[in-house]
Amino acid sequence: AQTVTQSQPEMSVQEAETVTLSCTYDTSESDYYLFWYKQPPSRQMILVIRQEAYKQQNATENRFSVNFQKAAKSFSLKISDSQLGDAAMYFCAYRGAFAGAQKLVFGQGTRLTINP
Amino acid sequence: DADVTQTPRNRITKTGKRIMLECSQTKGHDRMYWYRQDPGLGLRLIYYSFDVKDINKGEISDGYSVSRQAQAKFSLSLESAIPNQTALYFCATSDRTGPSTDTQYFGPGTRLTVL
Numbered sequence: 001a002q003t004v005t006q007s008q009p010e011m012s013v014q015e016a017e018t019v020t021l022s023c024t025y026d027t028s029e030s031d032y033y034l035f036w037y038k039q040p041p042s043r044q045m046i047l048v049i050r051q052e053a054y055k056q057q058n059a060t061e062n063r064f065s066v067n068f069q070k071a072a073k074s075f076s077l078k079i080s081d082s083q084l085g086d087a088a089m090y091f092c093a094y095r096g097a098f099a100g101a102q103k104l105v106f107g108q109g110t111r112l113t114i115n116p
Numbered sequence: 117d118a119d120v121t122q123t124p125r126n127r128i129t130k131t132g133k134r135i136m137l138e139c140s141q142t143k144g145h146d147r148m149y150w151y152r153q154d155p156g157l158g159l160r161l162i163y164y165s166f167d168v169k170d171i172n173k174g175e176i177s178d179g180y181s182v183s184r185q186a187q188a189k190f191s192l193s194l195e196s197a198i199p200n201q202t203a204l205y206f207c208a209t210s211d212r213t214g215p216s217t218d219t220q221y222f223g224p225g226t227r228l229t230v231l
Contacts, residue, residue, distance in 0.1 A: 047222075
């Protein structure tokens with residue numbers, strides 16, 4: 001079974017600085033998707049970024065980028081120029097790419113605090 | 117995501133009561149999901165549906181049932197609520213085609229408390 005591990009329960013960063021959240025996963029599949037979701041205090045689950053395992057290029061979305069290391073099964077999220085609105089719980093998630101794979105497997109989450 | 121709505125947003129009920137949580141989407145997606153979130157455990161899949169006639173159990177379906185009334189509507193029922201079903205419940209949708217194939221988009225969540 002696939003597992004996702006986020007080893008940092010909490011992180012903090014100064015406003016305007018850069019922070020990296022770690023995620024590792026375990027799978028025997030060769031094709032899959034990886035995601036980062038953000039959950040602010042409003043509790044809404046918001047998609048931050050998506051990576052397809054067959055793509056070697058790291059995904060980027062404005063201030064958010066990932067470092068995808070397939071061999072190491074690592075998928076970290078870098079937030080540049082941190083803003084107060086980035087404060088939230090961040091979840092890393094995995095989904096297999098084969099037709100029957102529907103479940104998102106989530107990590108335990110990392111709570112990110114932004115210090116003004 | 118405003119395209120996925122859940123009702124109610126908060127609900128308090130008593131042990132043994134039947135309760136229904138509803139989800140509607142205007143994204144035109146064919147796939148819908150129900151997850152629950154417990155503190156420290158992330159989200160876990162309860163049920164999912166590929167289309168109106170295709171419903172499947174997830175990893176924690178015991179004590180729950182679902183109904184896909186239309187492509188846009190997917191409801192979750194607790195037949196006889198128990199306290200350990202107290203959790204945050206999320207509905208999600210995804211599309212099997214398009215540039216974001218199979219990316220799941222979540223509703224705002226329903227906080228359910230069973231006393």
